[in-house]
Amino acid sequence: MSWLITGGAGYIGSHVVHAMKAAGEQVVVLDDLSTGRAERLPEGVPLEIGSVLDSEVVSRVLHRHAIAGIVHIAGKKQVAESVSRPLHYYRENVEGMRVLLAAAVAADVTRFVFSSSAAVYGMPDVDLVTEKTPCAPINPYGETKLAGEWLLTAVGRAHGMATASLRYFNVAGAATPALGDEGVSNLVPMVFQRLDAGEAPRVFGDDYPTPDGTCVRDFVHVTDIATAHVAAAHRLTADPGVEMTLNIGRGEGVSVAEMIDVIVRVTGKPNVRPRISGRRPGDPARVVASADLAHSELGWEAQHDVRSMVESAWESWRLRRS
Structure with a gap:
């Protein structure tokens, strides 16, 4: 059987493609290349250029490659942009999902893995977020993921x-330098960008009810994200009709200040001191996963620590700027 991976030429998607191929799966990529790059893909993986919003393209790809399973990663993911462009995000993420699922049903696709987000939880007031924690997204991006x-x-x-x-x-992180995150909307590349510019990293709020006053998050290596997809694909193949919603994280909180400290040490700029700004609206103090269900359902758990994430991301960042 073949798996279709939408958004497979992007940062996370390309890692999933490489991991699926390494696991012996036949994969096909559908990507509009708006943010993805064809050169991220392993040799021999077919690339179909097109959008999940185009039902004719999707249907043709599903039938041409006899697709039996889909890993849906394509979509828009920047929180701030979703606030300023909600109609765009609902079209891309929700209507795209509807079009893809309609084509999948018509083509008798029997397995579907969806790239969702911890943004569905909003501002959870718990030490560890479980899959039973109420979902209350606070921005259109999180809303579209929950709707999906x-x-x-x-x-x-x-x-x-x-x-x-x-x-x-x-x-965060990268399996190889060529597959690194090219965006600057996430914390690690944002800090890299400021350090390159000779500017101090920014911390939004140091008065949260956390040990050092900065927000606490659960950072997970993109390689671990990719292996989670492989494990999910194998579970869906082995257990037809199963229905799962799973957190994918390390289950360990790292504060923004702690993460910046690791970054400045890895980059060799230990004398840099972060610049403290006011809190950003909607930033919860702590969002850390319980990944117990993923372990029990998939036999999966994260293997990489924070330093390895930063080191691999920094190597990729330097390669792109050399």
Whole structure:
């Protein structure tokens, strides 16, 4: 059988493609290349250029490659942009999901893994976020991810499709320098960018009810994210009709100040002191995953620590600027 990986030429998607291929799976990529790059893909992996919003393209790809399973990673993911462009995010993320699922049902696709997000939880007031923690997204991005989960669950139940929604926490790192994160919307590349410019990293708020006053997050290596997809794909293949929603994180909180400290040490700029700004609206004090369910359902757990994330991300960053 073949798996279609939407958004497979992007940062997370390309890691999933490499991991799936290494696990012996046949994979095909559908990507509009708006942010992805074809050169990220392993040799021999077919690339179909197009959008999940184009039902004719999606249907043609599903039939041409006899697709039996889908890993859906394509979509928009910047929180601030989602606030300023909610219609765009609902179209790309929710309508894209609807079009893809409609084509999948028509093509008798029986397995579907969805790239969701911890943003569905909003501002949880708990030490560890479990899958039973109430979902209360606070921005359109999180809303669209939760709507995607609802749609997937309903379609899976109605049509006997095995489904898994994977709620990523804070993704960082790179498996190889060529696959690194080229955006600057996440903390690690944002700090790299400021250090390169000779500027101090910014910390938004140091008066939270946390040990050092800065926000605490669960950072997970993108390589671990990729292996979680492989494990989910294998579980859906082995257990037709199964329905899962799983947190994908390390289950360990790291404060923003602690992460910046690791970054400045890895980059060799230990004398840099962060610049403290006021809190950003909507930033919860602590969001850390319980990954126990992913371990029990998939036999998966994260293998990489924070330093390895930063070291691999820094190597990739330096390669792109050399």
